[in-house]
Amino acid sequence: MTTKSIKLWLAFGALLSGVATQARPESVAEWNAQSIMARGQGNGLNATGHPSVSYEHGEFQWALRLLYERTGDKQYYDYMQKSVDNLVAPDGTIRNYNLQEYNIDHVRVGPTCLHLYKKTGLKKYKIAADTFRSQLETHPRNSEGQFWHKKIYPHQGWLDGIYMGDIFYADYAKVFQPRNNTAWSDIALQFKLQWEHTLQNATAPNSTQTLYHGYDNSGVAPWASADRGHSLEVWNRAVGWYAMALVDILDIFPKTHPGYAMILAQLRHLIPKLRDSADKKSGVWWLVMSQPGRAGNYFESSGAAMFIYASLKAVRLGHVKDRDGSIVKSMKKAYSYALKNWVFENPDGTMGWNNTVIVGSLVSSGDYPYYIAQPINMNDLKGAAAFVMASVEVEAL
Numbered sequence: 158m159t160t161k162s163i164k165l166w167l168a169f170g171a172l173l174s175g176v177a178t179q180a181r182p183e184s185v186a187e188w189n190a191q192s193i194m195a196r197g198q199g200n201g202l203n204a205t206g207h208p209s210v211s212y213e214h215g216e217f218q219w220a221l222r223l224l225y226e227r228t229g230d231k232q233y234y235d236y237m238q239k240s241v242d243n244l245v246a247p248d249g250t251i252r253n254y255n256l257q258e259y260n261i262d263h264v265r266v267g268p269t270c271l272h273l274y275k276k277t278g279l280k281k282y283k284i285a286a287d288t289f290r291s292q293l294e295t296h297p298r299n300s301e302g303q304f305w306h307k308k309i310y311p312h313q314g315w316l317d318g319i320y321m322g323d324i325f326y327a328d329y330a331k332v333f334q335p336r337n338n339t340a341w342s343d344i345a346l347q348f349k350l351q352w353e354h355t356l357q358n359a360t361a362p363n364s365t366q367t368l369y370h371g372y373d374n375s376g377v378a379p380w381a382s383a384d385r386g387h388s389l390e391v392w393n394r395a396v397g398w399y400a401m402a403l404v405d406i407l408d409i410f411p412k413t414h415p416g417y418a419m420i421l422a423q424l425r426h427l428i429p430k431l432r433d434s435a436d437k438k439s440g441v442w443w444l445v446m447s448q449p450g451r452a453g454n455y456f457e458s459s460g461a462a463m464f465i466y467a468s469l470k471a472v473r474l475g476h477v478k479d480r481d482g483s484i485v486k487s488m489k490k491a492y493s494y495a496l497k498n499w500v501f502e503n504p505d506g507t508m509g510w511n512n513t514v515i516v517g518s519l520v521s522s523g524d525y526p527y528y529i530a531q532p533i534n535m536n537d538l539k540g541a542a543a544f545v546m547a548s549v550e551v552e553a554l
């Protein structure tokens with residue numbers, strides 16, 4: 158049978174059995190995205206159906222945008238828009254959003270608001286983007302100028318926060334204030350401080366030469382190192398957020414500003430280290446990258462998806478040279494592992510995604526026992542959305 162006839166046959170079978178599922182798409186990116194949508198995830202509402210500002214939804218919206226750009230299939234754009242419309246009222250109010258929490262995660266929905274404003278010209282999306290932007294204007298900062306991760310986590314800069322806050326900050330500047338050098342320098346400063354405080358030095362034990370999860374330069378946090386205030390361990394998903402932030406912001410940041418070269422240099426350092434820190438046998442990464450193979454450690458799926466996306470995109474755009482092909486090769490190996498071990502098919506034909514850890518936070522001891530004790534989730538959106546992005550890149554190879 159040809160693929161087309163298989164698809165028809167599957168659709169016919171679904172019709173006969175009364176199952177409302179579509180034929181399984183050939184593209185894993187599409188299969189995954191359609192499965193997430195079928196479960197109603199990332200739709201701007203929380204588990205009890207209330208509008209909810211969620212960085213995971215923002216992440217999935219970004220994945221849908223990439224998928225729409227790749228396929229032209231309107232269902233992805235429509236879901237992305239619906240997700241924001243569930244959250245943003247017709248007058249532009251962001252429902253159930255409290256600016257005073259100063260939670261940088263909230264801002265991650267901002268890029269979708271800007272994108273929809275550019276596409277539709279509808280004022281409500283600009284009003285919502287302006288609101289998120291105003292959070293950054295008064296967001297608390299540490300003594301060197303880094304945004305706190307949240308008001309309740311004083312002085313702490315987390316890798317996660319760079320992805321959550323600074324893509325939006327840059328996107329907003331690009332659309333409304335392209336010549337605002339104060340803003341561009343401030344964004345560059347966020348990357349600079351985060352990097353300098355958390356880069357794992359080459360002589361540290363088990364060094365990956367990637368980045369510790371976060372830092373506290375006030376030295377108050379129990380995990381803060383005496384020298385730079387960095388946390389204790391290298392947590393895969395935090396590095397994943399940062400890697401995605403680096404590669405995505407280069408599409409937005411002005412090449413003429415010195416911050417561009419600095420961000421590019423960080424990306425050029427980090428991507429080969431991701432290749433090198435993958436477990437040699439499986440090709441994927443330990444949850445706690447700084448404790449390879451230690452009892453209780455395991456191969457976690459969201460970080461892997463983020464590394465694959467960031468690395469392949471960095472190579473595709475020529476930001477990172479892959480002269481011997483070893484970066485692409487290692488990312489393909491990791492992707493194969495993911496397909497084999499973390500992707501599964503549900504009885505209704507939708508795709509399931511396994512082994513994403515629910516949380517990793519520095520509101521904790523920040524030590525090894527803490528990270529490995531966090532439960533994993535089935536179909537966790539943080540990992541599944543990243544795997545849509547990873548699949549978009551793999552399918553473009």
Ligand SMILES: *[C@@H]1O[C@H](CO)[C@@H](O)[C@H](O)[C@H]1NC(C)=O
Binds near residue numbers: 203
């Ligand atoms: C959903 O959001 C509403 C309104 O903010 C909140 O009261 C409720 O606790 C949330 N439910 C869940 C499951 O998070």
Ligand SMILES: *[C@@H]1O[C@H](CO)[C@@H](O)[C@H](O)[C@H]1NC(C)=O
Binds near residue numbers: 294334337339340343
């Ligand atoms: C430029 O950016 C800074 C820092 O984000 C901001 O405070 C200021 O309002 C912006 N200025 C203009 C003219 O947009």
Ligand SMILES: *[C@@H]1O[C@H](CO)[C@@H](O)[C@H](O)[C@H]1NC(C)=O
Binds near residue numbers: 358360362
């Ligand atoms: C490198 O990191 C280790 C572990 O954090 C630390 O003990 C050591 O002082 C660091 N060395 C330098 C040169 O910063």
Ligand SMILES: *[C@@H]1O[C@H](CO)[C@@H](O)[C@H](O)[C@H]1NC(C)=O
Binds near residue numbers: 448
């Ligand atoms: C280095 O890795 C080994 C193996 O995972 C682990 O047992 C050890 O605790 C690590 N060392 C440090 C200082 O983190």
Ligand SMILES: *[C@@H]1O[C@H](CO)[C@@H](O)[C@H](O)[C@H]1NC(C)=O
Binds near residue numbers: 501511512
């Ligand atoms: C998901 O992963 C867990 C732990 O790795 C495993 O026990 C479980 O069988 C997996 N479930 C599926 C459906 O693959």
